Amino acid sequence: NAGVTQTPKFRILKIGQSMTLQCTQDMNHNYMYWYRQDPGMGLKLIYYSVGAGITDKGEVPNGYNVSRSTTEDFPLRLELAAPSQTSVYFCASRRGVGRQETQYFGPGTRLLVL
Amino acid sequence: QKEVEQNSGPLSVPEGAIASLNCTYSDRGSQSFFWYRQYSGKSPELIMFIYSNGDKEDGRFTAQLNKASQYVSLLIRDSQPSDSATYLCAVSDGGADGLTFGKGTHLIIQP
Numbered sequence: 001n002a003g004v005t006q007t008p009k010f011r012i013l014k015i016g017q018s019m020t021l022q023c024t025q026d027m028n029h030n031y032m033y034w035y036r037q038d039p040g041m042g043l044k045l046i047y048y049s050v051g052a053g054i055t056d057k058g059e060v061p062n063g064y065n066v067s068r069s070t071t072e073d074f075p076l077r078l079e080l081a082a083p084s085q086t087s088v089y090f091c092a093s094r095r096g097v098g099r100q101e102t103q104y105f106g107p108g109t110r111l112l113v114l
Numbered sequence: 115q116k117e118v119e120q121n122s123g124p125l126s127v128p129e130g131a132i133a134s135l136n137c138t139y140s141d142r143g144s145q146s147f148f149w150y151r152q153y154s155g156k157s158p159e160l161i162m163f164i165y166s167n168g169d170k171e172d173g174r175f176t177a178q179l180n181k182a183s184q185y186v187s188l189l190i191r192d193s194q195p196s197d198s199a200t201y202l203c204a205v206s207d208g209g210a211d212g213l214t215f216g217k218g219t220h221l222i223i224q225p
Binding site: 035040042043044048056058092097099104105 | 118163
């Protein structure tokens, strides 16, 4: 049981390049999330999904896109990378609802845009 | 807009003492409250959750919730150097859009 896995661990992009951050969970959770964390800051929600084929925007969606074709995978796409997207990206999946909810985080992807 | 406020610190506490971390939140509809520990360069790790007013204890950790004051706290007894980390407070209203996080408090346990 690997939990939530993310690839790559670290990536350097040039301005204007595109990339996909991969996220996979093996816990059969319907809810999945993408957050970004800037230095000294908390996590901000980019996109989330409540199940295969269903996604919605979070607090900071601009410059990103997501898809959810399976329960396990929730990739995050960056189009036309900008320096403002330099951050650490965390994927999470969620067990339970309401008072029983618990989120499990992947190890993160560090992205540097130069 | 939902907001979660924490003192960013650093909070310096001697080894063996009690560390007290505080958090306030703006959304009265919040149902569940979480404390995550995050070591430098690592992902957040859930250490405590609470959803009823009062105290909840788990080992050296105690979470306290006061919904009337919209206040959550985390006490760490017998602080150890390994407790040095950033502690993130997070709240949920039970909706699909998940957790709202504070910026975190950087805790330093001095040997």
